[in-house]
Amino acid sequence: MKNGMIKRVGVIGGGQLAWMMADAAAKLGVELVVQTPAATDPAVAIAAGKILAPVDDTAATAQLATQCDVITFENEFVDLKALSSLESQGICFRPSTHALFPLLDKYHQRCYLKDLGLPTPKFSSFPTPHTPHPTPHTPLVLKTRRHGYDGQGTFILKNQAELQATVERLQTVPLLLEEFVPFERELAAIAARSVTGEIAIYPIVETQQEKQVCRRVFAPATVSQEVVEQAEAIVRTLLDRLQVVGVFGIELFLTPEGKVLVNEIAPRVHNSGHFTLDACETSQFEQHLRAVCGLPLGSPAMHTSAAVMVNLLGYEHSTSDYQTKRQQLAAIPQAQVHWYGKTESRPGRKLGHVTVLLDEPGKKQHDSAIAIAQTVEAIWYG
Structure with a gap:
């Protein structure tokens, strides 16, 4: 690190989340170095350097630290106690291991939320x-x-x-x-906190799951201002108490009575924020790098009235790149196809996503978003 400027960011994990940081890294003049198990993992192709090792290999993380100025996380399957030892030796993790400790075990996460007075099942x-x-x-x-x-x-x-x-x-x-919460809808909040304590919250979104896997995201969620304020209050309390640096994804339940409950917390960029790549002034990936590099946060505002994001999930065992289907998806007006370059498909695996921007107002907008999601899935799943 020269003159306090962060030029190299280490990323623990080399999947599609790290891969989607590439454009933002280039824009900010930052290089990425990834620690990931396989040379075929998506982010290896875009990284300036790589260490091929499991994400919980602490010796590999110590080696990673010699090649970068700060280390962040693409996933949370790490040995946190061992990383804490490295942190005590001066290695900079953002978010810190202190911020991650209450979250990685889901029971501990629930207890922490309860201690903060935040609503949970x-x-x-x-x-x-x-x-x-x-x-x-x-x-x-x-x-x-x-x-x-x-x-x-x-x-x-x-x-x-x-x-x-x-x-x-x-x-x-x-x-x-x-x-079991008989929720009316599932919501999600993507938010970032900087090293100076600045917080930026993206529009609250609605997520739709099948078999507990996210299939669709509608941005913004068509909910009342009161619901938005409940969600944003949860976000601010959580990020400030944890002293987070970086982007977090917070999954929420909306009950029929209009109450917002915390479902789960992801201490990293999140699938429900992929729409920000095409629909927002600053993507969640740029926002995350801005936070961990000590830069001012960008605007989380949408530059379109609405967007729908549909995950392209594997539905068979195959090595196909699905080129024909991807071309059909790209032909949808205002659609952007993001293909993760994975070499193998299997049922449920996230292979890519499609985001479609919308301009219709009100109820018509919501109907259009649903119709577009159905069109995307009809092309993809057949």
Whole structure:
């Protein structure tokens, strides 16, 4: 680091989230160095340097630190205690390990939110199947406390038999038990906090999931100002108390009574913020690099009235690049196709996404967004 200027950012993880930082890095005059297990991971192709090692390989992270000015995260499957030791030796992580400690274990995350007075579903830790436990009401949600994402490690259970079978299958894996929230809609907030404490919040969005995997994002969400204010208050409390530096994604439930609950927190750029690449003055990826590099945050405002983002998920085992379908998607008016360059497709794998910008007002806008999402999925899934 020369004259206090950050020129090289290390990224732990080399998937599509790191890959989508490339244009922002070039714009800001920053180089990326990634720590990722495989040379075929998307971000390897755009990085100025790479260390091929698992993201929880702390020796590799120490090596990464010698090649960059600051280290950030594309995913959270890391050995946080070991990274904390590196941080105590002077290695700069943004967000800090202190900010991440309450979040990576989902039970600890729930407890932290409760301590802050932030609204969450009712929850408890869950014993192993070899110890007695109370019989909870169903339906309910069972989650693995670490390493779950895109629906993996999340189980919506309808009765006691499903609960018992799932617990027995997971054996001694630490678990979190939650009430099932009969939400009206799922929402998400993408927000950044700078080294000086400045906070920028993007428009609150609606997300639609299938099998606990995000399929569609509608920006902005068609909700009341009161709901927006509830969501933004949660964001500000969380980011300020954690002293976050960087972008966080916060998944939310909106109940039929109009109350906003925190579902989960992702301490990084997030799938629900991909629309910002095409629809906002500053993308979440540029915003994240601005924060970790100590630069002023950019405007999170949308430069279009609305946008819809649709994930392109794998639906078969294949090595196809789906060129014909991608051309059809690109022909949709005001559509941008982002293809992650992954070499293999498998059911549920995120291969790319499509964002379509909209200009219609009010109810017509929402109807158009739904119709466009259906068109994209008809082309993609056939």
